[in-house]
Amino acid sequence: xxxxxxxxxxxxxxxxxxxxxxxxxxxxxxxxxxxxxxxxxxxxxxxxxxxxxxxxxxxxxxxxxxxxxxxxxxxxxxxxxxxxxxxxxxxxxxxxxxxxxxxxxxxxxxxxxxxxxxxxxxxxxxxxxxxxxxxxxxxxxxxxxxxxxxxxxxxxxxxxxxxxxxxxxxxxxxxxxxxxxxxxxxxxxxxxxxxxxxxxxxxxxxxxxxxxxxxxxxxxxxxxxxxxxxxxxxxxxxxxxxxxxxxxxxxxxxxxxxxxxxx
Numbered sequence: 030x031x032x033x034x035x036x037x038x039x040x041x042x043x044x045x046x047x048x049x050x051x052x053x054x055x056x057x058x059x060x061x062x063x064x065x066x067x068x069x070x071x072x073x074x075x076x077x078x079x080x081x082x083x084x085x086x087x088x089x090x091x092x093x094x095x096x097x098x099x100x101x102x103x104x105x106x107x108x109x110x111x112x113x114x115x116x117x118x119x120x121x122x123x124x125x126x127x128x129x130x131x132x133x134x135x136x137x138x139x140x141x142x143x144x145x146x147x148x149x150x151x152x153x154x155x156x157x158x159x160x161x162x163x164x165x166x167x168x169x170x171x172x173x174x175x176x177x178x179x180x181x182x183x184x185x186x187x188x189x190x191x192x193x194x195x196x197x198x199x200x201x202x203x204x205x206x207x208x209x210x211x212x213x214x215x216x217x218x219x220x221x222x223x224x225x226x227x228x229x230x231x232x233x234x235x236x237x238x239x240x241x242x243x244x245x246x247x248x249x250x251x252x253x254x255x256x257x258x259x260x261x262x263x264x265x266x267x268x269x270x271x272x273x274x275x276x277x278x279x280x281x282x283x284x285x286x287x288x289x290x291x292x
Contacts, residue, residue: 050109053117055079056124057106058164059098060148062089072098072119073148074106075164080155081148084108084119100144101127101168127168135286136171139184142284143167150191150271160194163187181285182244182251185259189245192266197221199266201246204228216241218265239265260285 057074060081065071070089074082084106088094097104103125110117130136143164151157167183175183192198199221203210208225215224215238229235239262242255251259264272264281272278 050111051113051117052110053079053082053106053108055082055106057082057104058161058168059100059102059104060144061100062098064090070098071116074104074119075147075151075157075161076106077161077165078156078158080157081151081153082106082108083153084117086119086121096126096128097121097123099126099128099131101130101140103127103165127172130168130171133171135177135180138280138283138286139171139180140168142280143184143187145277145280146188146191146267146271149277150195152195157194160187160191163190177286178251178253178256181256181260184284185256185263186245188260188263188267192263192270195270197266197270199223199262201241213246214241215239216262221266 053076055076055078057076060073060075062073063071065085068090069085069087071083072086072089074084076082086094086098089098098121102123105122105124107120108117109120127140130140147160147164151160164187167180167187170183171180189199199216201213201216201223203223204213204225205217205220205222206224206228208228210225212225212227213223214226215229215235216222217224218237218239223241224238229238240258241262242251242258243249244251244255245259245262272281
């Protein structure tokens with residue numbers, strides 16, 4: 030069985046092994062684990078080229094397998110199933126462990142949110158190579174001791190990229206009202222389009238606009254104030270789709286080091 034261009038079936042990217050087994054192979058990032066059966070678990074992965082995938086890992090709650098399926102780990106993933114619609118079995122080979130992130134509270138909280146958000150927001154088997162590369166790079170940065178401001182700036186970029194990958198991206202390329210692109214300073218909370226400082230100045234709706242920190246446009250460094258604005262911006266649009274219950278709000282707030290919901 031070969032992939033069909035543009036298909037969104039869970040079997041996209043699988044191959045038929047002598048008409049007996051369907052299989053899928055790729056490098057992947059471990060996202061979430063759900064206990065299943067006596068000692069196994071259903072594990073969700075973000076494949077580097079094949080999008081969200083799920084598979085059954087036998088013995089997942091044993092000591093050896095628990096280390097293998099730690100969230101954030103980069104693994105060589107092999108999925109196999111006998112028929113479409115069947116939960117595939119998963120075999121893994123560890124390529125890079127992110128288990129040490131669990132011992133650093135800030136990194137652990139950010140990893141928990143990244144894994145949950147990605148597993149919740151992405152559709153199964155839809156390729157997201159840019160998202161997977163961004164998540165892998167962010168986790169590598171956390172493991173290397175990225176400072177808090179840089180990590181939160183990267184988180185805001187990732188959240189905005191995820192929105193874009195799922196079809197809800199903001200338009201930060203031009204002013205919605207025809208102002209100069211060099212003067213973009215705000216985002217409409219309704220349309221997600223950027224607005225220049227010139228066109229918004231003095232307007233009755235100016236106070237309703239969301240600040241647009243410059244680092245999201247030019248990729249430069251961010252200050253703590255810039256990061257706070259970026260996280261407020263991404264949270265606003267995430268709430269329309271996935272950041273829609275108290276548990277997820279709490280998980281995200283721990284990731285950004287906040288005790289209260291982002292405005």
